[in-house]
Amino acid sequence: MNLSAYKRQNRSAPPQEIPLVMSSDERDFEADETDYLLQSPNNSQRTYKMNDTRPRRPRNFKNILFTLTCGCCQWVWRRCCRERELRARTIVIGRPSPEKFPANVIRNQKYNIITxxxxxxxxxxxxxxxxxxxxxxxxxxxxxxxxxxxxxxxxxxxxxxxxxxxxxxxxxxxxxxxxxxxxNQKYKRLARSREGMVSTELVPASKLKVGDMVIVEKDQRVPADLVLLRTTERAGACFVRTDQL
Missing domain, CATH: 1.10.287 (Helix Hairpins)
Structure with missing residues (x-):
């Protein structure tokens, strides 16, 4: 096609007589509009679901079993490995405690007869x-x-x-x-008789219990965890050696 002749023809023709040339994009655009605006009777009966909600699939058995196992493990861990809460307790001095405590025994052995x-x-x-x-x-x-x-x-x-x-x-x-x-080292322990008299008795360190009043003399080993109540010093001071801890 001769483009120069076509240009000269367009220049000489008035604006009302110039043919409109539509591009392929414009044709497609008009075709798309006609598809939506001018629907056939069969297409007019079609319905469109905007919010299509599909039924959810049930959870897999493996996922449920894994969740239950993790929950059980967490519960066992919290019950067994949690920090022990320390509570205040009342101890009556000179009377046996109803609670059970470990024996006041030192044991540095590594083995026994079986192990x-x-x-x-x-x-x-x-x-x-x-x-x-x-x-x-x-x-x-x-x-x-x-x-x-x-x-x-x-x-x-x-x-x-x-x-x-x-x-x-x-x-x-x-x-x-x-x-x-x-x-088996002997220590003095204050004891009360049935008549109400207070006296001292020698008992081994392994027989000391919670609530006993013990008299520790000079240069004597401290047999257990003790609370200092009284000392012979006038100033109330007590000197303890910690080189053998």
Missing amino acids: FLPKVLFQQFKFFLNLYFLLMAISQFVPELRLGFLYTYWGPLCFVLIVTICREAVDDLRRHKRDQEVN
Whole structure:
């Protein structure tokens, strides 16, 4: 098409006779409007739902089980691991308390008759070298892996274990004796007889209970947690050594 001729024709023609040329976008725009404004009878019966609310799916069983498990774990944690609330209590001096308290006994032993051997063996075989030699000694029971006589592997291992067990036993017995000496040390305790008379009696430290009045003399070990009520000093001072705490 010759554009120059078309331009000259448009210039010479009056404005009322100039044809209107519509672009493809304008045609599409008019077509879209006619689709909405001039609907067919079949389309007029169509309804549009603006707020379509679909039914929600039920929760998965795994999610419900996970929620219940987390709730149970939180409840157990709060019940078992929460901080203990300290409450005020009233103690009558010189009378046995109805509440139960731990015994006033010092115990520095590591083992007892039942747990001695398992704990000692666990303490020894938690080291890599001891565990390695144990596995090597056990492997010698397999004929295909045997390299020599059994005593060449089990002899040194048993010797080390026996020496260690004897040493731990001796150390634990010494700790037990020291604990017995401390727990059996005598202290003066104020006691009231049936007639109402107050007297002193010697009792071991392990027999002291909550609410007892104890007389601690000079250079004597404090047997338990005590509250100072009176001292022989005129100024009311009390000197305590804390080098053995």
